[in-house]
Amino acid sequence: MIISIAGEKxxxxxxxxxxxxxLLTDDDDGFVVERGTSWEVADxxxxxxxxxxxxxxxxxxSIRDA
Ligand code: SF4
Incomplete structure (x- = not known):
């Protein structure tokens, strides 16, 4: 599974x-740190x-099959 986070949204x-x-972490301003990236999610x-x-x-x- 691939997860993508659209940073502009x-x-x-x-x-x-x-x-x-x-899976996800927050920054000091409340945004998700991983925005603007895609990666393969661990099983x-x-x-x-x-x-x-x-x-x-x-x-x-968004998520999709790898
Ligand atoms: S912090 Fe997470 S739930 Fe909130 S808009 Fe960004 S991606 Fe969506």
Whole structure:
């Protein structure tokens, strides 16, 4: 699974890292640190990635099969 976070869409609601704290981290301003990047999600974190994508009100997070 690949997760992508569109940096220009992230407005810092913080819902993603609240539901996926093993996958995502927040910066001092409340934005997700990993915005603007894509990476392969570790096998044990697929559920967290899906939850983060569902939780983002801006539609900034997408997931797809690797
Ligand atoms: S939930 Fe969406 S808008 Fe909020 S910090 Fe995460 S990626 Fe950004």
């Amino acid at each position: 992230c407005t810092g609601h913080g819902r993603c890292y609240s539901v996926a704290d093993r 044990g974190l697929h559920d967290e990635a899906a939850a983060a994508a569902k939780a983002c009100p801006e539609g900034a997070i």
